[in-house]
Amino acid sequence: MVSQPAKIALLGAGLIGGEHAALLFRNPKTELVAIVDPAEAAKSVADQYGARHYCDALTMLEQIRPDGVIIALPNALHAAAVIACVEHGIPCLVEKPVADTLEAAMLLVAAADRTGVPVLVGHHRRHSPDIAKARQLVAEGALGRLVAVNAMWMADKPGHYFNTAWRREPGGGPLLINLIHDVDCLRFICGDIEEVMALTSNTVRGFEVEDSASISARFTSGALGTFLMSDAAVSPYNWDTAAGQALYFPHQPENAYFLSGTQAALAVPSMDLWMHETQNGDWQHPLVRRHVTLDGSRAYDNQLAHFIDIIAGTATPLISARDGMMTLATTLTIARSARERRPVRPQELIDDAMNS
Numbered sequence: 001m002v003s004q005p006a007k008i009a010l011l012g013a014g015l016i017g018g019e020h021a022a023l024l025f026r027n028p029k030t031e032l033v034a035i036v037d038p039a040e041a042a043k044s045v046a047d048q049y050g051a052r053h054y055c056d057a058l059t060m061l062e063q064i065r066p067d068g069v070i071i072a073l074p075n076a077l078h079a080a081a082v083i084a085c086v087e088h089g090i091p092c093l094v095e096k097p098v099a100d101t102l103e104a105a106m107l108l109v110a111a112a113d114r115t116g117v118p119v120l121v122g123h124h125r126r127h128s129p130d131i132a133k134a135r136q137l138v139a140e141g142a143l144g145r146l147v148a149v150n151a152m153w154m155a156d157k158p159g160h161y162f163n164t165a166w167r168r169e170p171g172g173g174p175l176l177i178n179l180i181h182d183v184d185c186l187r188f189i190c191g192d193i194e195e196v197m198a199l200t201s202n203t204v205r206g207f208e209v210e211d212s213a214s215i216s217a218r219f220t221s222g223a224l225g226t227f228l229m230s231d232a233a234v235s236p237y238n239w240d241t242a243a244g245q246a247l248y249f250p251h252q253p254e255n256a257y258f259l260s261g262t263q264a265a266l267a268v269p270s271m272d273l274w275m276h277e278t279q280n281g282d283w284q285h286p287l288v289r290r291h292v293t294l295d296g297s298r299a300y301d302n303q304l305a306h307f308i309d310i311i312a313g314t315a316t317p318l319i320s321a322r323d324g325m326m327t328l329a330t331t332l333t334i335a336r337s338a339r340e341r342r343p344v345r346p347q348e349l350i351d352d353a354m355n356s
């Protein structure tokens with residue numbers, strides 16, 4: 001018996017929403033049934049893919065009752081959209097960050113828990129084969145005990161990117177737009193981060209928002225990390241271009257993460273695994289490099305395939321609303337540490353949000 005394609009609606013047909021629409025259209029297991037976005041351009045996108053066009057999500061949910069919804073709206077609209085979907089019993093894939101504030105994320109998590117309807121957060125990198133393999137290698141102990149992690153996200157955004165006012169203001173900078181993906185990957189590969197100490201700088205662009213940051217972190221496992229971030233520096237050292245998985249960036253083969261353990265070291269995404277030739281080697285003995293092969297699959301395709309399985313009830317979200325909330329809390333912790341010039345733990349922000 002051939003099963004019917006999953007009927008999926010899209011909320012928001014902007015930059016990433018347009019990519020989701022194309023992915024849905026190409027996938028034989030999905031049918032893009034509706035696009036909700038009041039922008040004039042969104043009507044053309046709906047026409048292009050033969051989908052119905054709506055300006056209001058609730059009307060669409062009532063009339064179409066899709067099998068699943070992809071939410072690619074501005075961050076401040078995520079929580080209300082997720083809550084509407086789960087209250088209609090409809091699984092959703094919500095773009096990152098899960099919400100714009102921890103308070104909103106908590107409301108969203110509570111709705112998901114109350115209804116039991118699955119929510120997948122769009123940290124697409126977790127579906128990339130290099131990130132999945134790095135997590136597996138660490139979990140299997142291929143590196144021995146994880147000791148230290150060095151991560152980088154640096155790139156040079158063009159001047160016109162900042163014509164939009166919110167990108168120049170606190171909250172609109174690379175911490176919450178870009179580094180949040182790395183925070184999520186590092187949590188996924190290495191486990192939770194329990195404390196951070198951060199410095200930020202805005203001296204290159206001179207906007208109110210940060211353009212660069214350096215961060216020291218302690219993972220719950222005891223491993224230590226240093227992360228460097230800038231959106232004002234020429235660099236191939238960012239996962240988006242290094243992994244060749246991104247939808248709209250050139251591929252610049254390089255590394256973004258360096259993990260070192262008591263037995264081996266791993267560079268991601270080149271997937272070079274370095275270890276001693278002999279079991280009892282030390283720094284006076286040569287290292288050998290083994291390339292870990294990957295399956296060649298694509299992060300966004302894998303993410304959609306996973307969402308289809310969630311809709312079918314054969315999988316649970318690889319990144320749940322609660323997990324997405326912890327990634328958001330950890331990233332906001334970095335911002336608070338830089339602002340208040342002191343070490344901060346994510347738990348402090350969770351406690352504050354619960355008491356607010």
Ligand SMILES: NC(=O)c1ccc[n+]([C@@H]2O[C@H](COP(=O)([O-])OP(=O)(O)OC[C@H]3O[C@@H](n4cnc5c(N)ncnc54)[C@H](O)[C@@H]3O)[C@@H](O)[C@H]2O)c1
Nearest residue numbers: 012013014015016017036037038039072073075095096097
């Ligand atoms: N995972 C990724 O690779 C990735 C990449 C880019 C953006 N994002 C995330 O996706 C989300 C959208 O980002 P973007 O860059 O596509 O933004 P965007 O501004 O390009 O698109 C947002 C769209 O939402 C529409 N919209 C606004 N209010 C609406 C409403 N009330 N109802 C329906 N539609 C409405 C706008 O008209 C616009 O078309 C953000 O949360 C962002 O963080 C994720």
